[in-house]
Amino acid sequence: MEIVMAFVCGFLFMAAIYLILSRSLLRIIIGTGLLSHGAHLLILTMGGLGGTAPPVLAEGVSDFADPIPQALILTAIVISFGVTAFILVLAYRAYQELKTDDTTAMKGSGIDD
């Protein structure tokens, strides 16, 4: 099962990097979303899959799931949600102001000299 998950993570990262390297701002943002999905899935896999019981202290349960990766993912999901919302608004604002969503067209001239 870990192998399958590793492939899924790898696929997500691949798609994310492909999208981030494109020019369109919206594709880049979708790429960052996929990147964080891949990272979250990786945390889950790295914590070790398996465990049949919920991580609650009870008589006779020894094979329980690791709760920490789930807590970490929950935190990371909330953060990436906030960041994605922010960058979407920023991209829209930049589109209004700069009249383009193409990152190469956005690049103005150099800063000085």
Added chain:
Amino acid sequence: MINFLLFPILITFFTGMILIFFQKNIYLQRTISLISLGVATICALFVMLKVQRDGIQSVTFGDWPAPYGITMVADGVSTLLVLTSLLLTFFITWYSFGSIGKEREHFFYYPGVMFILTGVNGAFTTGDIFNMFVFFEVLLMSSYLLIVLGGEKKQLRESIQYILVNIISSALFVITVAYLYSIIGTLSMADIAMKITAINQPGIITTIAVLFLMVFGLKAAIFPLYFWLPSSYAAPPIPVLALFGALLTKVGVYAIMRTYTLFFVHDIAFTHQMLLIFAVLTIIAGCIGALAHFDVKQIIIYNIVIAVGVILFGVAQMNFDGLEGAMFYLVHDMIIKAALFMLVGIIVYITGTSDLRKMGGLMRKYPSLGWFYLIAAFGLAGIPPLSGFVGKLLIVQGGFAAGNTWSSIFILASSLIVLLSVIRIFLYAFWGEEGQTVQIQEKTYKQLYYPTVILVVISIAYGVGSEWVTPFMDSAARVLTNPSIYIEAVMKGAQP
């Protein structure tokens, strides 16, 4: 168990929230932020004195025993940095009264500053690696706000790049923590250090060390990963630039310092040698940038990169002198960079341009500004008895002691380039024919001038009075050179 060490973080956090309610009342916002920053600074000072007297203080949330709960640790390193960042923000906030502009003040500039400080101080204080990620995100979110606040075309363009770089580095941070967790099975930094010692750092941990260097190096702007810094930092207005330049990269440097002295200390021949090479390359890249530009902001921004290299060179020596020097230089650099950005900001406001070639002859009208700039520039380059000298001396001593003779000499030589790059600003802006100036009000000038001058005076005092600072630096360097002090204090101090 002491809750007091949380005060510097909590005060700024709650002030930020309160300020949001007074969006329209600028004067109230200004007063509240200055008062709360002052109070937080005093609290930080008390925490530092307490740590100096009674040793490392820690608090574990929810009364969980040490490795299970999230720990906040105040040791010599973190208290010094917390105090410095609060002190600097006090002056930068004061400086913003005259320079940031009403529009930005109306749209949550002060809450942004408060939240960024919460994140920075949290990241300095936390004793849990995932919690550090959370505090990094707190400071990054507020830095996104501050960098784009105002919505100028240049800001929008550069902030997209800045945010993207940071999203990717945050994803890498999470991935690295996941790798570490899969091998070590814990997130408490003291516990991680203990377990890595127990398994004697196999190759996979060294790989993780390299990944951590990449993650924190992106934030600290070390050699191959500093590409985003110059253009992004030039976009926001001067007070924000001063805040970023003084605090943000230093958080990355602190994180490298912490992980490379606490976790990855068993394969120094590889990890610290690599750090040393990157540090030297960072200095070279920074020197080239600092000499190449005619834009005053860019010159000082590239000096950030150089300073990061010098501090990491001290860390890479991994001996007492090198680390004490790194701490000395880190605090010095935070103060002097804030002061320099503020001075350069005044020059930009007076002349209305940041291009050196259009400036000139300011010495006639603003002589005291010129002399204070010269002092700050000498301090940056490390001319004794100013503040950069002690740090660099100790770093180079550490370098010689560790047998890195040539690279230590190189560090000394790089000081000359630093001096040249900042003196160039002095020559172009203050000497020569009178260049372009714009009318600025006497009151505004004073609002910019006083906080800057006080900060320069503080930096002089830090250099001249380094004798009094030394005990604090000693205890910081002791914690860094001897991780067992940190581990024992955290494990013992957090017992219920």
